[in-house]
Amino acid sequence: xxxxxxxxxxxxxxxxxxxxxxxxxxxxxxxxxxxxxxxxxxxxxxxxxxxxxxxxxxxxxxxxxxxxxxxxxxxxxxxxxxxxxxxxxxxxxxxxxxxxxxxxxxxxxx
Amino acid sequence: xxxxxxxxxxxxxxxxxxxxxxxxxxxxxxxxxxxxxxxxxxxxxxxxxxxxxxxxxxxxxxxxxxxxxxxxxxxxxxxxxxxxxxxxxxxxxxxxxxxxxxxxxxxxxxxxxxx
Numbered sequence: 001x002x003x004x005x006x007x008x009x010x011x012x013x014x015x016x017x018x019x020x021x022x023x024x025x026x027x028x029x030x031x032x033x034x035x036x037x038x039x040x041x042x043x044x045x046x047x048x049x050x051x052x053x054x055x056x057x058x059x060x061x062x063x064x065x066x067x068x069x070x071x072x073x074x075x076x077x078x079x080x081x082x083x084x085x086x087x088x089x090x091x092x093x094x095x096x097x098x099x100x101x102x103x104x105x106x107x108x109x110x
Numbered sequence: 111x112x113x114x115x116x117x118x119x120x121x122x123x124x125x126x127x128x129x130x131x132x133x134x135x136x137x138x139x140x141x142x143x144x145x146x147x148x149x150x151x152x153x154x155x156x157x158x159x160x161x162x163x164x165x166x167x168x169x170x171x172x173x174x175x176x177x178x179x180x181x182x183x184x185x186x187x188x189x190x191x192x193x194x195x196x197x198x199x200x201x202x203x204x205x206x207x208x209x210x211x212x213x214x215x216x217x218x219x220x221x222x223x224x225x
Contacts, residue, residue, distance in 0.1 A: 009150075031211045042200060042216040043153065050211055088152055092209035097168060098143075102152040 006089060006101035013079045014109050021104040023072040023089035030092055032065055032072045037103070038085045046087075081108050113137050114217035116201050122223045129188040131220050133201030135181075141204040142184040143214065144168075144176060146197040153200065159184055160207075191224045198222075 003026045013019050023032065031050045035043040047056055049065035049072060056063045060083075062075040072089055086103040093099055113136030123129050133142060141160055145153040145168075155168030157176040165176050173195060175187045188195055199220045206212040 006152075030209050033213060035214075042219050043202075043214075045213040045215065048211055048213060090153075096207050096209040097155055097158070098208050098214070099155075099169075100145075100153040102150055 004089060004091060004099045004101040006104050008104060009102065011104055011106045012109065013083075013106060015079055015081060017079055018075065018077045019079060019106075020073055020075045021087055021106075023074075023101050025070045025091055025099075027093065028069050030069075032069075032089055032091045033098075034063060034072075034074055035088045035090065035100075036085050037088065041085075043088060076106075079106075079108055081110060084108050114201060114203060114215060116199075116217040116220050118220060119218065120221045122225060123191050124225055125192060126190050129191050129222065131186045131199055131201075131222070133184045133186070133217055135184075135203050137203060137205075137215070138181060139203040139205050139215075140181075141206065141208075141212075142178065143202040143204075144174075144184065144186045145200045145202065146170065146195075147200060147219075148197050156186065156199075188222075191222075193224050196222060196224045 005024045033048045034046040037043045053067050054065040060077045064073045086105045088103045090098050090100040115134045117132045143158040144156040154170045159165045159178040177185045201217040202214040204212045204214045
């Protein structure tokens with residue numbers, strides 16, 4: 001079955017630095033979604049990518065969907081303490097059921 | 111936040127007892143989902159519903175059953191709770207099929223501990 005892998009599992013970042021987290025699927029995805037979960041909270045939808053090679057930006061966050069629609073990345077520039085949390089990617093399998101990656105937990109050091 | 115509530119928010123129960131978790135939505139969305147979240151595993155789909163009385167299994171459905179008698183309510187039942195079912199349970203809703211690019215909205219979660 002489909003597998004969605006995220007790397008790294010943990011990311012320690014100094015405030016002001018940039019970092020990237022990656023999402024890889026074993027199968028082609030019709031779309032990919034990114035969610036953020038703050039500590040003690042619930043996942044919140046950030047963005048969705050549908051087209052091959054698509055790039056979308058939300059302020060300091062840049063999301064990219066790979067050309068083969070099997071991978072995606074989230075790049076955060078000038079990390080702030082408000083970026084703390086776990087970032088999940090997720091995509092539907094051929095049956096339409098969503099597979100979530102295990103997430104990248106981001107810790108920001110002031 | 112979308113109008114999704116979960117009850118109870120916290121529960122401690124003993125092994126072998128039945129447990130029912132409730133998800134209630136006020137958005138009139140067709141699709142509802144139950145996930146469990148455990149360290150290192152992200153969110154794993156237990157069951158989902160695509161309409162009243164229409165449900166299907168997810169990747170970790172063993173030991174769980176669901177029911178949806180009304181659009182707004184989706185119940186998750188652990189017939190005989192086990193310690194391996196200790197987890198945080200999230201309900202989610204979506205207006206349409208996820209493969210058709212609809213996003214999910216999550217409830218606040220229920221922390222279940224089975225002793």
